[in-house]
Every structure is written in structure tokens, then in C-alpha cells.
Amino acid sequence: MLRRLRSQKVQDIVTAYVFLVPTLMILGIFVFAPVFYAIYLSFFDYDILAPQNSRFVGLGNYLEAFQDPVFRKAVKNVIYYAAVVVPTQMVLAFLLALGVTSGTRFQNFFRVAYFIPTVTSSVVISHMFLYIYSTTGLLNHVLGWFGIPPHNWMEDVRTALPAIMAMNIWTTAGQYMVIFTAGLNDIPEEYYEAAKVDGATYWQRLWYITLPLLRPVTLFVSMMSVIGTLQLFDQPYLMTNGQGGPADATMTVMLYIYKNAFGGYFRMGYASALSVLLFLLILVLSIIQRKWFGQEVQY
């Protein structure tokens, strides 16, 4: 009996590890190893085409990054981008969520419709908007009804990044709406009923019941939104042929990392240093956000 138990135990250990090995190997090779590799590479001048010429440069890559005007422009761009897009898309998503949970007619249709951009590929959306934004495109045509002269949105340094902002707000509003909707549905209807009995108006109920109870969801959405916007890559890459133009107006940190590593410069070491810096930026902003929203959050 005891022996059978013991052999059962050994068998369990073996089975457990057999079950775990694929996951551990993949995470080890493609997630953990790359982290150390990235940090290691960031101290080297490493050209993938001529690895034999790689040399140790210490903090050289990091020092260069702080001096690099394109990198500074890219950081400025993503911060500007996040500062506009995060609050706008959150407010819009929240209002849409209120709308589709308010019991109006066809609310399920609205939910389905608003979510469609989220399931669509960034490639398709970028092409669609390039077409719509073009000088002879739909947007200029519609603006023409109001007497606004046509404009080349993606070729003007002042409007190229805002054009991408508008597109991404349009794309992700539905995605965050779904998360807000789930949060709104979790708030018990009795709270509202009780407040109504006490004579609270719609706005009072919204302010004193909905918003405080939704705080964990709001924190979650805002963190996702900040992380997503700071890593902006697909849309500027797809809409400017990987150049971030005109005149670096749509250059983002991720795009610059990509350009350094794969876009003709082949500077893997420098790109790794930039990745580490972007990671630190995201980390710091996440911590600040948690401090801001995070207090009194109860799960």
C-alpha cells in the first residue's frame, strides 16, 4: 500500500513536469532569455550583419540616446499622443458604455457596431484611413460641405500625428467601452433604486455611485491605455512606410527602435538601450497612475 502510494507520488511529479516543460521552455527561451539579452546588448555596439565587429561601449548607447534629437522628438511625440488620446478615449468609451447600458432601443446593435474596429487589423484600418485622409478623400469631401478647403492631412507636420490620434481613438473606444460596460453591469441596481428613493438625480447617482464604484475599472483601463499609447507602432509605421514622417512628426519610440534595429541601421545594441529606456518610462508612468487612482481601490 505504502509502496503504491510512493510510486503514485513519483508518477505525479513526473507528470507535472512533463505538463510544465513546454511552457517553461518557451517562456525561458522567448521571454526570460531575451530580457537579459536585451540588457546585455544595450552595452554593446552590435551590428547583426557583422557580429564580429561588436564592441563593448558601456553606457555609451544610453548617453547617446539622451543626446539624440530624433529619440527626444519620439519621446515628446508619444507623451503628447498619450496626453491627448488616453483621456479622450476613456471619456468617449465611458459615455458609450453609459449609452449602451441605458436601456435605449437597439442597444445590442450599438454594442456590436462599436466593437467592430477593435477586431479589425491595424493594417486594414491604417489603409482605410490613409484613403479617407487623402487630398481627394472622403474626409476632405465631407469637410467641403462646410466650406473647409481640402487639406493633405498625413503630409502636414501639424496634422499628421493628430490624424493618427483621431484614428486610434475611433479604433479603441469600442474596446474600452466593452470593459466599462462589464464594470457598469457589476454595479447592483438596488444602489440606484435606493438613491432614487432618497431623491438623487441622474447626475448625482452617476457622481456618487457609478464613478466611485467603477474606480478599479477606470484604473485598469487607464493603465492599459497608457501602456498601449506609449508603445504606438503599427499605425505610424503603416501610414508613413516606416519613416515616421513628415519630418519625424509621427516618429514614435517604438518606431525609432524598429528603425534602428531593422530599418536599415542594424544597430541592435542602440535599439536595445532605447527599449530599456522606454520600459522605464512606462514603469514610472504606471507607478504614478497607481498612486493617483489607486488609493482606496478595493477589489
Place this chain on the structure above:
Amino acid sequence: MELSKNRTVRAVVFLILSLYALITITPFLWSVSTALTKTHHVDLLLQNWGIPPEPTLDNFRYLLEHGDFGRWFLNSLIVTVCTTVGKAFFNSLAGYALARIEFPGREFWFWFIISSMMIPNIVILVPRYLIVHHLGWLNRYEGMIVPSLTTAFGVFLMRQFFLTIPKELEEAARIDGLSRFGIFWRVVLPLSRPALAAQVIFNFMEEWNNFVWPNLVARSREMYTLTVGLQVFKNEHYSFWNQVMAGSMFLTIPIIIVYLIFNRWFIRGITISGMKG
């Protein structure tokens, strides 16, 4: 929260929601009608309220005959299906071991796997590419599939789900002589359909639409996935918006069909997993 019973308020809200639905849907309708338009009619679309003067399927025919869209579609399908199915399988396998089997080191490996969720994709893009390069997997399906065959978050979700399945069911199966894998495969997995479905649908969308990684790994034309191929095609046919829009239908239509059928699971997938793939 129920909106006021006031008819005017309700009408205004309904109007605003309809207007936003119009803003959401118009770009899609616009690209569909452009895809159905002949090249020399594209400029007439604006005057014609977006209705193609002589609707045609020529653009699609052209793409299938002269482009590589068939091949790219197949590549996308191979990569997406392998990754999605593999992910569901390996995540469940690991999640099951962590939830149900008692063995020394379980806590350690659990936290080891969880800790990888803290690592953002940006930091590992360049070195991951170099590792795949060293493995000789550039321009191969392996390079596109294997690195994303498991995710820490997926393992975590499956483990949480398995913890809610009553142990008695497994014990009964064990007395009937099933092995551990047999229990996992024939008892636990069938009970986990809701959790699996949400993950599979959500991952399917992520993989199908993925651009960054295949764009790095696929080097030659016949290895492109649809996302990569479409971008290259657009650069080659820049002013032929009708053909570019027709090409984008190869990407959009399948995923919208999947979405409309499995709408419920998409919503569930997105609310439980946020956007962490």
C-alpha cells in the same frame, strides 16, 4: 443604470448613439464600395454617395489571379490556427499541473510563470528576433508560431478555472483507471469549454491581425501573412485604392464573420484578459 423616462432625453441619447454608429461603420462601408468599383470609376464615388456606378468583382479576380493573396491567406490561416490551438493546449496543460497536481516546486514555478507577465513586449522584440535568427527560424512557420505557443496570462487563467472544477469528478475518473493525461483530456478539458472558448476566440483575433512579428520573421513573398502581404501590396499599388481595399477584405471579412458568430466570447475574452494576449 436606467436613463430618465423622459421621452426627449431618450430620443437625444438614441440619436447620439446612432450618429456614433454611423461614424464607426462608414469607413467600412466606404472601403467595401471602393473594393467593388472599377479603377476609372473610383474618383466618381464621392459624387455618387459611395455607390459604385457599375459594381464589379474584377478587383478580387485580379488579386486572386495576379497577386499572392491566396497564398498569404493560407499562411495567415496556418499561423493563426497553429498558434491558437497550441496556446490553448499548452496553457491548459501547464495550468492543470499548477492547479491539480501536488509536486515539490509547484509554488516556485507558479510564481516563475506569473513573473513573466511583468515583462513588456517592447523590451524583448530585438533579442527575440536575434534568438529566432540564431535558431535558423527566420522566414519559417516555426519562427512565427513557436515563440507565442504559451502565455503566462493564459496559464494563469486556465489554472484559476481548473481550481473551480470539483475534485470529486477527477477522483471518480481515477478510480475508473484513467491516467493523469486521460483525466485532463477526457474529463477536465471538456468541462473547461467556456474558459477555452473565450481564450481561443480572443487569441485567434490577436494572431490573425498580428503585424509586427510576422513582418520581422517572414522575409520572402511566399512566406508573408495577409497583414504583411497587404502592406507590401499597398506600397506597390499605392494609387489603386479599389485594389487595396479589395485586398483588405481578405483580412477583414473572415474576422468579422468570426466576430459576429462568437460575439459573446469576444466580449468575455476581452473583459477577462484585457488586451494581454
